[in-house]
Amino acid sequence: MSSATPSPVPSSAHGHHKRHSILPAVSQSGPKPPVQFSSSCTIADSALLTGPHTIIVSTESVIHPRARLESLGGRVTVGRRCIVHERACLGAADLQGRYHKGSPDKEGRSMGAVTLGDYVTVEVGAQVESGGTVIGEGTTVGIGTRVGAGAVVGKHCTLTANSTVAAGEVIPDYTVIYSNGLRRIDRRGVSELKNKAQARQIDVLRRMIPSNPGKFQ
């Protein structure tokens, strides 16, 4: 090897250190959004944040690797102690590829793209479309579920895997959507316990997922 030039190590070259993960480079397309992170939130390095509007992540929330937060349709707000799993997308385009803007509320303030309440779980590959979409406290959005633009999901709902909520739909509190669209009301009264379990899970995840909020600021 010539000693004149320091040998350039391509970023893709790997070898000298023991690798703990193979994570292909994340393509950071589009503008870097303004962010407001709580100091206690956990955001994985390979999460994807795009869009021109503000992205807010509140206290003790966890954003898994490869989760997408897109603020192309407006502000994205993640409440306290939320978990956004890998490949989930907040502020997604609808099936036609359009990013909806939320209609302003009575005082004329913008509703933003997506608002998650506290203790919300968004599972693997779920899509929450932009356009004033609200997910209430303690609600679980199941694996691969799509919540349409402007839908308002109540508190402590369970949207099971691969279900859909139509655009603009209003789901009352404690609703369970299951089996391809059937609905019932959850009367178990375990929402307090679920919130406690969520806090425990976050305690564990915070130790497991290396957080790198500085990358997005």
Added chain:
Amino acid sequence: MSRRPPRGEYIETDTGNKVARKATLVGTQNIMLGGKTVIQPDVMIRGDLARTIPPAQSASGGPANNTAVAIGRYCFLSRGCCLRPPGRMYKGVFTFMPLRLGDHVFVGPGTVVQAAQIGNHVHIGGKVVIGEFAIIKDYVKVLDGSVVPPNMVIPSFSIVAGQPARIIGEIPEGGIEAFELRDLYKTVGNNPQPTAP
């Protein structure tokens, strides 16, 4: 003028694993591959979600086994699928538990697996969701789009489908040859072989 030979789409290991460069493996130190396993592009395996509390009755003296995802031989993980260990509350603390796949397990594209255990010779279709702590025994076929609920136990030789998944049939006698994945293994990689006629 690269010193190394042109890089193929896959990394092929000594034990015959074919891992796509575009696969996302998080926490590789906790992922065990049995050999001859194919991992296609855009597959995600969450090895970082290892168990936080040690197993109750561990063999004394043995090194701490912290495997989060164990995969057997001749498994085939199709494009876009995701394997992640299941997690739950146990004795007042939240912990993840290991996810174990047997041999000759096919996982279809876009499928999410959060099972506790999957046996040998299991075919899981595309866009399937396997709920947390489900147990799938040997020679099971899960049809496309099924949603296997959490904690479901699927007995051997079953065919399951639906949302939520139910047992809709049995594997016919002589139908177990179709679960063999050796030929499929040869058709991918950096030097793919044509399928046998």
